[in-house]
Amino acid sequence: MGKVFLAADGSAHSKRALEKAIQLAKAANASIDIVHVISARESKEAALNSTGKIDLETKRKQMLKPLFDLAEAEGVEYEYIELRGEPDVELVKYANHEPYEYVVVGSRGLNTFQEFVLGSVSHKMAKRALAPVIIVK
Amino acid sequence: MERLNTLKHEWFGNVRADILAGIVVALALIPEAIAFSLIAGVNPMVGLYASFIIAMVISIAGGRPAMISAATGAMALVVVSLVSDHGLQYLLAAGILAGIIQIVLGYLGIARLMKFIPRAVMVGFVNALAILIFQAQLSNFEGENWIIWAIVAGSLAIIFLFPRVTKAIPAPLVAIIIMTILAITLGLDTKNIGELGTISATLPDFLFPDVPFTLETLTIILPYSVSLAFVGLIESLLTSQIVDDMTGTDSNKNRESRGQGIANIIAGFFGGMPGCAMIGQSVINVSSGARGRLSTFTAGLALFIMIMTISDVLMLIPVGALVGVMFFVSYATFDWGSLKAMRTAQKSDTVVMLVTVIVTVFTHDLSLGVLGGILTAAVLFAAKISKIDLGRHVSADRAEYTVNGQLFFASTSEFVNQFDISEDVEAGVKQVTIDFANTHLWDDSAIGAIDKVVFKYREVGIEPELLNLNKDSEKLLNTLALHLKQQDANAGH
Numbered sequence: 001m002g003k004v005f006l007a008a009d010g011s012a013h014s015k016r017a018l019e020k021a022i023q024l025a026k027a028a029n030a031s032i033d034i035v036h037v038i039s040a041r042e043s044k045e046a047a048l049n050s051t052g053k054i055d056l057e058t059k060r061k062q063m064l065k066p067l068f069d070l071a072e073a074e075g076v077e078y079e080y081i082e083l084r085g086e087p088d089v090e091l092v093k094y095a096n097h098e099p100y101e102y103v104v105v106g107s108r109g110l111n112t113f114q115e116f117v118l119g120s121v122s123h124k125m126a127k128r129a130l131a132p133v134i135i136v137k
Numbered sequence: 138m139e140r141l142n143t144l145k146h147e148w149f150g151n152v153r154a155d156i157l158a159g160i161v162v163a164l165a166l167i168p169e170a171i172a173f174s175l176i177a178g179v180n181p182m183v184g185l186y187a188s189f190i191i192a193m194v195i196s197i198a199g200g201r202p203a204m205i206s207a208a209t210g211a212m213a214l215v216v217v218s219l220v221s222d223h224g225l226q227y228l229l230a231a232g233i234l235a236g237i238i239q240i241v242l243g244y245l246g247i248a249r250l251m252k253f254i255p256r257a258v259m260v261g262f263v264n265a266l267a268i269l270i271f272q273a274q275l276s277n278f279e280g281e282n283w284i285i286w287a288i289v290a291g292s293l294a295i296i297f298l299f300p301r302v303t304k305a306i307p308a309p310l311v312a313i314i315i316m317t318i319l320a321i322t323l324g325l326d327t328k329n330i331g332e333l334g335t336i337s338a339t340l341p342d343f344l345f346p347d348v349p350f351t352l353e354t355l356t357i358i359l360p361y362s363v364s365l366a367f368v369g370l371i372e373s374l375l376t377s378q379i380v381d382d383m384t385g386t387d388s389n390k391n392r393e394s395r396g397q398g399i400a401n402i403i404a405g406f407f408g409g410m411p412g413c414a415m416i417g418q419s420v421i422n423v424s425s426g427a428r429g430r431l432s433t434f435t436a437g438l439a440l441f442i443m444i445m446t447i448s449d450v451l452m453l454i455p456v457g458a459l460v461g462v463m464f465f466v467s468y469a470t471f472d473w474g475s476l477k478a479m480r481t482a483q484k485s486d487t488v489v490m491l492v493t494v495i496v497t498v499f500t501h502d503l504s505l506g507v508l509g510g511i512l513t514a515a516v517l518f519a520a521k522i523s524k525i526d527l528g529r530h531v532s533a534d535r536a537e538y539t540v541n542g543q544l545f546f547a548s549t550s551e552f553v554n555q556f557d558i559s560e561d562v563e564a565g566v567k568q569v570t571i572d573f574a575n576t577h578l579w580d581d582s583a584i585g586a587i588d589k590v591v592f593k594y595r596e597v598g599i600e601p602e603l604l605n606l607n608k609d610s611e612k613l614l615n616t617l618a619l620h621l622k623q624q625d626a627n628a629g630h
Contacts, residue, residue, distance in 0.1 A: 040383055040420045045474050047378040048259050051252050056382060084385055086304065086424070 002030035002101040007091050007125065009036065010063035013106025017136040018067050021104040022074045024134070028101050031077035034067055035094055037087040088124040100131040107137045147202045147430050154426030155203075159435025162205055162422045165307040166192075166440055167451065168462045169418070170208050171330055175459075176273045177213035177410055178220040179228065180334040181451075184208040185444050186341045187409030192437030194400040195414075196430045200392030201377040203384065203427045205418040205436055206400060210270045210466065211368050211503055212411050218501070219361045229346040231358040232401050232411035235365035239398030242370065248390030251374050257486040258510035259375060260475045261493025263416075265506050266372075267471035268498055274460045274467075277328075284327040285457040288316050292461025307421055309462045316458035317450075330459070331452030338448045341407040364504035365401075369413035371507060373397050376414035383423045417469055485517040523547035525576075527555040534567040545579035549586035556590050562597050569594055574605035584617040591620040 006021040008014040018034070025032050038060075050056035064080070071078040083090040095103050105122045126133045166188050174184030188207035195206040220228050278285060292312040299308035320327060330336065348354050377388050393414075401411045422432055444451075479487050492513040497506025525542035544552055561569065571590070578584060587603070594601045606614060615621065 038382065038385075040379075040424055043379050043382040044416065044420070045472070046382055047375060048263065048472055049256050051256065052378075053381065053387070056378075084383060 002028050003098070004028070004030050004032045005095050005100040005103040005129075005131065006032055006034050007037075007087075007095075007103075007105040007121070008034050008064060008067055009087075009106070010067075011106060013136065015066060015070070017104050017106040018070055020134060020136045021102070022071065022076050024102050024104065025076050026074075030101050031079065032071060033079050033081055033100075034064070034071070035081045035083065035091060036064060037083045037085065037090045039085070039087050088121045091121065091125055092128045095125065095129040095131065103129045103131045103133045105133065105135055107135050149429070149431065151426075151428040152431060155429045155432035156435050158203075158422050158425035158427035159432040160439045161305075161307060161425045162418055162427075162432070162436040163439035163443060164310045165418060165421055166205075166207055166436065167443065168309060168313050168454070168459055169210075169415075169466065170440075171336075171451070171454070172459045172463050172466075173208045173210050173213040174410070175333060176210060176270070177216050177228070179225055179410060181330060181336050182334070182339075183225065183228075183408060183410050184213075185336065185440070186407055187404045187412050189437045189441040189444065190341070190404045190407050190409050191400040191412045192433055192440065194403050195396050196432075196434035196437065198392075198396035198399045199430075199433070200389030200394075200396060201380055201414075202388070202430045203419070203423055203432050204373075204377055204380045204388075204393075204414050205422050205433055206373065206397065206412055206414045207418065207436075207440075208410050208412040209369075209372065209415055210273075210463075210470075211266050211372050212365055212413055214266075214269050214273070215364045215368055215502060215504065216361055216410070219358070223357060226347045227354070227358055228410060229405045229408060230348045230354065231361040231365060232409075233346065233405035234358055234362035235369065235411050236398040236401030236403075236405065238362055238366035239370060239401065240395050241398075242366065243391050243394030243396075243398060246391055247370060247394050248374060251371070251390075254371070254507065254511060255486075255489055255514040257482075257489035258493050258507055258514060259371075260472050261490040261497070261510050262371060262375075262503060262507055263470055263472050264475060264490070265494045265497035265503060267467045268494065269501065269503075270463055270470065271467040272498075274463050277456050277460050281328065282326065284325050285455075285460070288320070288325075288327060288455050288457030289461045289464065291319075292316055292458045293464060296461065296465045304424070309465060312461060313454055313458045316461075317454050320455040320458075321453060325455070328456045329452060330454045330456065333456065336444070336448040336451045338445045340445075341409070343406055344408065346405065364502055365411050366398075367507065368503045369397055369401070369411065370394055371503075372416070373414035376416050376419050379416060380419050380423055383420070384428060386428075417466060485514075485521070488517065489514045519547045523551070525551050525555075527552070529555075529557070531561075531564055531566065534565055536561050536564070536566045536569045537572065538570065539572040539574070540576040542576060543579060544576050544583040544586065546582035549582045552586050553589050556593070558593050558597060561599075567599065569599050569601040570604055571601055572604045573607070573610060576610075577607060578610035578613050580613075581617055584614055587614065588619045595620075 004021045004025045006018055021032050046056050050059055083094060105125050107122050122135045170184040170188040171181040174181045191206050216228050219231060295312035295315060296308045299311050373393060374390055377390060377393055381388055397413060489510050493506045493510030496509035497503050522543050525548040528539040530537045591601055
């Protein structure tokens with residue numbers, strides 16, 4: 001059974017990306033790997049906005065829960081994978097560690113200035129991932 | 138044996154990456170240590186000594202492997218007026234005393250108490266810190282020509298764009314190097330570090346701060362020491378939470394608090410200013426692959442070696458490049474997400490955050506800002522929780538009251554005022570019940586309020602029935618209520 005790779009960050013874009021991933025997974029009779037990278041930026045914001053480890057992890061789960069709920073409601077098998085580091089680097093590395101049917105990624109999670117400075121994650125995935133990449137607007 | 142294994146793992150579990158990351162951090166520390174010295178108003182050596190000593194001591198004594206501590210902007214900002222009014226020796230004494238306070242707080246389990254600092258106050262803390270760091274740079278432009286602006290702009294351009302080339306070398310360092318080379322080769326007419334202070338390859342001396350050991354000295358330094366102790370712990374424990382999450386591991390927060398104290402004491406005796414954990418540097422360290430204590434130790438050692446070897450070069454760094462780096466530190470410190478959150482967050486959170494920022498910016502003391510924020514949050518919380526609501530239902534000669542909300546000192550008058558006794562009498566009520574199922578009696582004021590209500594009803598010849606008190610409330614009522622005692626006394630007649 002094949003697998004579809006989904007880059008997820010809890011934004012509206014990644015929810016739409018999941019909808020696409022579900023379509024693809026259903027058509028290819030595949031399961032989905034929902035991959036989330038905890039970046040330094042996310043760690044910093046999470047630490048500022050939570051009172052401790054338990055609170056922090058609960059909030060993170062809540063952030064991603066809509067994605068899990070959607071996958072479950074659609075009856076698609078999925079696995080949640082949590083990575084740490086630079087999102088673009090880690091996502092590309094993981095997307096290429098096994099042959100995926102498709103790589104699906106939302107068009108942007110960051111704001112314009114950050115994108116200008118950091119470069120866009122979706123752009124880097126499109127360039128470097130080995131599987132066909134679908135960027136969902 | 139297990140402890141030994143843990144220790145071995147914490148030090149030598151990740152040798153190669155730890156050493157490389159430590160060197161990267163040491164390079165990134167240089168401009169910051171110098172800039173924070175200038176903010177505090179002391180010679181750059183004071184911040185450089187502090188940075189390598191604190192980093193090395195905390196690598197051994199701290200509770201969060203791979204976290205970087207050194208001279209910081211937060212601590213420098215606290216001591217500005219102490220340095221300008223009393224000089225360096227008082228700063229060193231204040232740092233040592235702050236360290237002692239931190240050790241005591243560490244043994245008292247301060248980390249647990251940090252949970253009670255509202256998140257909005259923490260956000261206000263970092264935002265205020267960012268604003269103050271920015272503000273502190275502005276004096277550098279006084280009496281300068283356009284060249285300093287060009288250097289600042291050039292530095293910022295490099296800092297924001299260089300990461301697109303590689304993230305392996307800290308961009309601020311690249312900016313410093315390029316701007317220094319430009320300033321020297323073009324012979325730019327602009328101020329450099331050497332004109333603001335001296336950096337020399339001298340070893341620090343172990344000395345007692347040269348202050349009189351009197352009560353007067355203590356009254357001068359104590360307020361600063363308390364501020365330093367709390368500011369240092371707040372930033373350190375926040376940073377350790379970030380490193381915990383970045384690495385997916387746990388840390389010993391009380392050990393970290395004690396370690397911060399030990400590091401500040403030792404730094405003070407060696408002529409270094411007090412410091413704490415640094416969010417930016419710790420992120421650089423962990424992002425560069427560091428996981429163990431060796432990384433922090435290497436950062437301190439490498440910084441020491443660099444001070445001893447390239448101090449002459451450091452003095453040639455143009456001030457504008459340092460200002461550029463500090464503008465970036467300010468930008469990176471600010472929690473930009475909080476601006477967006479203002480639209481969606483609860484109003485009380487926004488108010489608390491803004492109070493923290495405003496108090497800090499006006500007093501230039503982060504600890505006062507935190508205190509102001511906590512007090513505001515406490516008042517708003519009390520106001521929110523003191524909302525009490527009485528339901529009144531009258532049928533025939535019976536009035537039934539139900540209490541909704543917490544009954545304590547802040548809600549008592551609202552509670553008492555909602556009983557309409559004259560209206561009850563007019564309606565011909567003979568029986569009154571008060572249902573306490575949805576409330577809790579918290580203190581003697583709550584009991585006093587109930588007494589007041591009961592006595593008022595007795596005046597019109599009604600004995601109200603108190604129903605459904607929970608166990609704790611009933612116990613409190615039975616021990617404190619006057620109306621019960623008078624009833625007993627009446628019964629005895």
